Amino acid sequence: MKKRKTEDRVVSIEVDVLNALLATPNQSSFVGLRDYTLILLTLDTGIRPSEGMKLIPQDFNASLRGIYVPAKVAKGRVARTLPISQTTTKAH
Numbered sequence: 001m002k003k004r005k006t007e008d009r010v011v012s013i014e015v016d017v018l019n020a021l022l023a024t025p026n027q028s029s030f031v032g033l034r035d036y037t038l039i040l041l042t043l044d045t046g047i048r049p050s051e052g053m054k055l056i057p058q059d060f061n062a063s064l065r066g067i068y069v070p071a072k073v074a075k076g077r078v079a080r081t082l083p084i085s086q087t088t089t090k091a092h
Contacts, residue, residue, distance in 0.1 A: 022039060040085070048075060065084055067082050
């Protein structure tokens, strides 16, 4: 049986590339705002887009600036609470 990799993988993305990515969605439409918020959520927390799309409004806590990822949504089937930035909080 093959061993799993234990070393962390760090990916470095240039700031101008991230800014271009965040500027792409048209935030004046529902779909664009959804995509923009999902990108911010992924950058903040590292959750997968599929996990983010399964969250419901009750999973967001704007006053504590956090999200709750229930076990039924999480890929690893382990529930967790994750902090989010003020920018992401305002976008949702």
